[in-house]
Amino acid sequence: MSKFAVLGHGVVGSGTVELFLKNKDRINKQSNIDLDLKYILDIRDFPGLPYSDKFTKDINDILNDDEVTIVAEVMGGVHPAYDFVLACLNKGKSVCTSNKELVAKKGAELLKAAKEHGCNFMFEASTGGAIPIIRPLHSCLAANDITAVAGILNGTTNFILTKMITDKMSFADALAMAQRLGYAEKNPAADVEGADACRKICILSSLAFGRHVYPDWVYCEGITELTLEDVSYAENWGGEVKLIGSVKRTEDGKILPMVAPRFVCSGCQLANIDDVFNGVMVFGDGFDQVMFYGRGAGKLPTASAVMGDVIDCAKRTGTDLSLFWEDSEEPDFIEDYQLDTVQMYIRVNNSDKAEIEKLFGEVEYLSREGQPENELAFITPAAAEGSLNAKLEYLGEKVLGKIRVFDM
Amino acid sequence: MSKFAVLGHGVVGSGTVELFLKNKDRINKQSNIDLDLKYILDIRDFPGLPYSDKFTKDINDILNDDEVTIVAEVMGGVHPAYDFVLACLNKGKSVCTSNKELVAKKGAELLKAAKEHGCNFMFEASTGGAIPIIRPLHSCLAANDITAVAGILNGTTNFILTKMITDKMSFADALAMAQRLGYAEKNPAADVEGADACRKICILSSLAFGRHVYPDWVYCEGITELTLEDVSYAENWGGEVKLIGSVKRTEDGKILPMVAPRFVCSGCQLANIDDVFNGVMVFGDGFDQVMFYGRGAGKLPTASAVMGDVIDCAKRTGTDLSLFWEDSEEPDFIEDYQLDTVQMYIRVNNSDKAEIEKLFGEVEYLSREGQPENELAFITPAAAEGSLNAKLEYLGEKVLGKIRVFDM
Secondary structure (H helix, E strand, O other): OEEEEEEOOOHHHHHHHHHHHHHHHHHHHHOOOOEEEEEEEOOOOOOOOOOHHHEEOOHHHHHOOOOEEEEEEOOOOOOOHHHHHHHHHHOOOEEEEOOHHHHHHHHHHHHHHHHHOOOOEEOHHHOOOOOOOHHHHHHHOOOOOEEEEEEEOOHHHHHHHHHHHHHOOOHHHHHHHHHHOOOOOOOOHHHHOOHHHHHHHHHHHHHHHOEOOOHHHOEEOOOOOOOHHHHHHHHHHOEEEEEEEEEEEOOOOOEEEEEEEEEEEOOOHHHHOOOOEEEEEEEEOOOEEEEEEEEOOOHHHHHHHHHHHHHHHHHOOOOOOOOOOEOOOOOOOEOOHHHOEEOEEEEEEOOOHHHHHHHHOOOEEEOOOOOOOOEEEEEOOOEEHHHHHHHHHHHHHHEEEEEEEOOO | OEEEEEEOOOHHHHHHHHHHHHHHHHHHHHOOOOEEEEEEEOOOOOOOOOOHHHEEOOHHHHHOOOOEEEEEEOOOOOOOHHHHHHHHHHOOOEEEEOOHHHHHHHHHHHHHHHHHOOOOEEOHHHOOOOOOOHHHHHHHOOOOOEEEEEEEOOHHHHHHHHHHHHHOOOHHHHHHHHHHOOOOOOOOHHHHOOHHHHHHHHHHHHHHHOEOOOHHHOEEOOOOOOOHHHHHHHHHHOEEEEEEEEEEEOOOOOEEEEEEEEEEEOOOHHHHOOOOEEEEEEEEOOOEEEEEEEEOOOHHHHHHHHHHHHHHHHHOOOOOOOOOOEOOOOOOOEOOHHHOEEOEEEEEEOOOHHHHHHHHOOOEEEOOOOOOOOEEEEEOOOEEHHHHHHHHHHHHHHEEEEEEEOOO
């Protein structure tokens, strides 16, 4: 018999309770376990719910109850979630979380605490929502040398981009629509400036390459500067603009994590992921490439991933040591993105082909409907990003936009 | 310390050995295990290989060596694989297999043997090649009520279809090309007539719904009748023809597994899976839908999945009881496909719209380049397949083709 507690009865928390209570008999039969929910922690009151007897406002009720061996943390934010999670792990209780900020900022420490106390810290729900990606990375694909991971990791920005691409809505209008539909927060900065995708690529990078990658160490660019002109040129080029979180091992054995909008060619699986859906591609020596697709957020999809971890903890004895990475103090294993070789889409005005070709060499010119005479858009040959940026600096105010080409 | 043996040194077997030896140190470190290869069973001689000391021709060397706790069966075929696997399980050795025929025909029995002897029978590689699908189904998605699974499960036919769609090659020419490239066997029946996809949907059905589904119980249709005319009409309709293995729970609590070509609309994730790639969609109450994409066959991709299971066995103590289904004696839980509600694409000649509409009601007519005057193609409204088939029988020799519309 395993009893679990849910910390937080917000959107994901109430979904977790709902999904478990609905499928409890099926879960226990199919997974051959005997799992039940004992507590829900929330400072608010929820009168009239059929499970209102399970609420508590005091984390100590959970910490001090030896019957509770698994805790689902779905509060979000670092505090007090971090303190609660660490206290649970120190008591030998496994924790399953959907909290990407917590994992991205404190993952190594919490994994270490779990290992020391013979329990588990799991976070399938922190990245890609319902999509199984954490377990495949460290378990199903464990025979491989993982070389890169890249994905559409934020549903809000993907919805906005889909509206810009499909309906030719401006960024501002598409954002307003996302807010009306409840996909974007009133303050949308964490989504549209890339911080949310950054946390997720930190988690995937840490797991794939074995050392904690902190968000501050990752070059991160959002979609706030993106225009419909860029979207049109991408279409002419044969692809779409997507916000891609990516990490790859570089030739000198470092890794390069990054979040940035990218030109993605239409033949790539990531180009076909629309609306609020997420998709994650993984590259490795044996399997070549796999892609995982599904709902990256939402009440029940996130609850599905949290409960998958809770069920795994109920089946398991001891710590799963393949779900682990070492802490890191310095970003000395993170490659300078300026050294990376990229092709770049560039849009300029008041220049001419002679100047462009003298600077960049043989470029591929793009066109769009309504293209002004003094506007040029093109794709550069592959070059070190630093050298391309130096040329863009030389062009100064002539530069209207630049977007890296996705090349995995 | 875990030692494993590989049964069969063919394409997948040699790939399994190669991938393990290449990544051995990385695997042992990341998964926190101490795994090594001890035997390779093959009746043939392979002189000059760097691991030639590991070969044996006698299964008893493996069966009687208590150091060997895990066996990778990558021989293919039911005999002698079945006898070897059963003997290993009866000795308490876990078995990991890529053998879809074995799992589809003997899975329930072998799972029972594993459970009785406290070991594991695993088969991630049997379905979808490198794609993690077995573990996600019974582990990551375990909190959900799975309602349906559908996928492109055979890379050979998907390659042929891609050539027909993209390059307008005939079925015969595309098959010949697949044979030249080594994607199709000299005798391609198992692929093009659907038997391979059928085995895989049997495995997915058994796992998703808990009872063994035998291949003989599944309605199975290949792509040998498919014409370029059908492909053109599908394009006009807004999609592609794909060979889909599918299973869904029906309203009366039975399940309906099936393999058949389908019209798949271009917005569906499965329409974007081309060439030899596979993709599997899973539907359930919490996560809604997820899709897994990757290489469905090949030396190293299949080896990646086999080794993922071997590593899991090395980490595990005891049987994973969530990877289990009951045997079944009668197909009384399999729905008659004629009772299923479908839309159907139908192509006829020597008929007219009056006759068609009298029979089928309000249909959606399709057109194609070079369409003869006496040819009609259309999509029917949704109806019980039995009633549609009765109407097709009435039309008799006028019917040139029919393909079900994919509607998940």
